[in-house]
Amino acid sequence: MRLRQSLRDLAMGFGFAFTGRGGWVRAVLTAVGVGLGVALLLLTAAIPSALDARHEREQARTDYTFDPTERPKSDSTLLVAIVGTTFRDVNVRGRALDPEGPKAPLPPGVDAMPGAGEMVVSPRLKELLESPDGKLLRERLPERIVGTIGEPGLVGSAELAFYRGAEGLSAHLGQGAVHRIERFGEPIRGNSDPWDPVLLLLVLVVFVVLLMPVGVFVAAAVRFGGEGRDRRLAALRLVGSDSGMTRRVAAGEALAGSLLGLVFGTCFFLVGRQLAGQAEVFDVSVFPSYLNPSPALAALVAVLVPAAAVLVTLLALRGVVIEPLGVVRTAKPSRRRLWWRLLLPLAGLGMLAPMIGQGSDQGNFNQYLVVGGVMLLLIGVTALLPWIVETVVARLGAGSVSWQLAVRRLQLSSGAAARTVNGIAVAVAGAIALQMLFAGVESDFTRQTDYDLSRAQMQVRLSEGVPLAAAAEEFRRTDGVRKVYAFSEGYLGERREDPEHGAQVTVGDCAELRVLAKLPSCRDGDVFALAGGERDTDTAGLAKPGRTLYFDPTYEGSPKGAEAAWKVPAVRDATALPGLTGEPRGGFLVTPKALPQAALRTTSSEVYLKIDDTRPEVRDLVRNTSAAVDPLSDPMVWASTERAGRYDSIRTGLFVGAACVLALIGASLLVSQLEQLRERRKLLSALVAFGTRRRTLSLSVLWQTAIPIVLGLTLASVVGLTLGTVLLKMTTTALSVDWSSVLAMIGIGAGVVLVVTLLSLPPLLRMMRPEGLRTE
Known part of the structure; x- marks a missing residue:
């Protein structure tokens, strides 16, 4: 019997949620707020499947292995050359294909093998090449486009990729850029490296920080229309319902709004899923088919959101006494208690404290303690902010009319103001902590390179057989190139096969060699043995005039080398200098006339370029x-630092997630602001009818937003700095605060609120019209 009565009460609440025009508006606003959060939760639940799909696509088109055994040529083999390039700092994946028989495998997403002078490209690359912006890239890829790569051959909708036909790749087989395969998608041998504990900590904190604001906004959205709901419940008490029934009715109303929010959220997610196929955020793109939430995670969202809606509603009603003649909360509310609000952040710190000092060398961090501790600290923001807002606004005094209107409104309903700001405060606190953590550990995953950027900024590795002198001259003619250093490099040993001793050989004219060493004198035909290099331990024993050495010797398990013989001429000593790549060279420095052509053909060529960085397109011209x-060349732009790939991936993931959360914050705040204005439209119209200026009311709305956001951002800064400090202590990293970044995070949060406030002004002006006093 009691169960049946409870179900009837819940059903009554369902009905109230959609009764009348006001009920529908309130339900739709609640559903939109909840739906935005649900959409982002579903998107998060789809991340594992998206990552798996991208990995499977990447694996399916794998065209190289680490197997040292060379496959024999057959009618089912294919020669593949890596010919990718970079255009305006965006990577373009490229492969040259040379089939060795009619049964050669086709790459995924390609219907027919392109012939020489032809290529198939990804849809986004085709758009770029056909646009005016792609003129420089079109010069680099002049082949005729004969088709597009299908979705199975791409990891993302915005990926730039191409396959072009080629001939004669067998001459370059074994040089590193060219491989012979029998099928695409061959497994790569070897296990991946284990994750660094600090990187795992970063991943955990990123997920918690990005998802916490979503939960806060969902909890705030289910309380839209709280004042109107309480008036309806008071009416129920007037006709004879008890307090238990009113709470069950309220729970039913919240449940209705949350279920409608699930429907809205699913629709938002499906729309966003399609839009995601057209978007690219921080060079990351996906196909809509990637974004499929796992059934278990989707079911968890479907259960947790309604449950959280009911729980939040019941908790909110604990502080409200609903009587037949009204809601006691409209009188002076009782002061909020502070002690239990402080327990949440203190408990969070207590969970993180045992891991202080662990760092990378003391084992992994406990993921449950990390997640729990960070969550409690951020939840502490939502618990402390209402108390802070209430305490501060209670002490605010006289001022302009707009100020007094805003302060009085905040004094009467500080909880609603705090709920509006909670999400921003949580997001800013998490962002500050993450920024401190990323900045603190960045040096651990960033390596200073040894490149001499004062003398060169780009390096081009040429294939064997490319005339070095002609290539260097072409680079000298390129606009924006100031200086060219050209060297040939090889390796020799004392035997044709499996030599025990060997040395590096660098070939260049006298002017080029003087960049690498202090030479006593130099003319073409001279040979120098270097001292002071890092790889010259065998040079002294090999540098004996008349001794025969062998370029490109053969080693066991490797393809047969050229084994070109060279009789050592008279050798003079030279002192190595720090080279363009930073380290001194070892071995021999040789001028071209001192080597036979057979030996020169075994060397590879390197060109180092000093460029004019003030020209924006100089790199693409190079x-x-x-x-x-050389179509198989490999241009490389030098940088002073290099970051670990996994660290960069986590940073990119953070930026993508932050962009999504920021969009949710703005949209949810706007919905919340509109809901509050809708509830006060009669009051605003009455004030205008009594002669209050619209400018005054607009300023009062701005003050009502500004006061809580200033308090919220101040609290967020304190909590964020505290959490960031603890995380840095956990990673045994020196404590440092980049105040400019902290202020930037605060400014972004304040900027979002300011934009939302400006967007809410047009609806505010409409609600001030006399028609707002109309009632039924």
């Missing part, structure tokens, strides 16, 4: 020249 000189 890449165009490089592609014209």
